[in-house]
Amino acid sequence: MECGCGKTMAGGCRSCLLREVSGRLCKDGHNSAICKSKWRSSPDIPSGEHAFLDVVDNSSLKKGEVRVIIELNFRAEFEMARAGDQYNNLVQKLPEVFVGKVERLQSLIKILCSAAKKCMKEKKMHMGPWRKQKYMQAKWLSPCKRTTLTPVLAVGDSARLRPKPKESMLTVDLLEMMPNRHCMTAVQVV
Ligand SMILES: [Zn+2]
Incomplete structure (x- = not known):
């Protein structure tokens, strides 16, 4: 769980937190990676570069x-x-932790970045390039290296033999891990 930073997960190390959460998801049978x-x-x-987590589910032949x-x-x-x-009201509606498919992430980025652009324009302030939609998209949608912590997980065809993990289980797992993070419900941006 230590990343070499000397801090603990509770000490606010993002790298340690990513490892911890991914490790627990793997332990519960999810194909999770950093x-x-x-x-x-x-x-x-x-x-730039960015680190986040994902879970890949190959168990459904139908859905792929x-x-x-x-x-x-x-x-x-x-x-x-x-x-x-x-803008602040809009951001407050976002979940602290995002769990969802790429399509949903893309639409949230689009909404938030155009709101940020509008807000900065109204205030006649310069918007940093890292606030742009392209930059935000690059964070999660550009090619990434997947690192799985536990190599025991089956991928591809053999993964289909495993019982089908439910997406809702994932949410429960995360909630259990982070009891004070209760903003996991679907965000509704109007
Ligand atoms: Zn660390």
């Missing part, structure tokens, strides 16, 4: 591979110090 995305700079956005992204600091990613009430 994903490290990395992207180059482009005329629009600077380069289902990938669920888990971002433990989802709301914090969108907080802005000098934003207006309208």
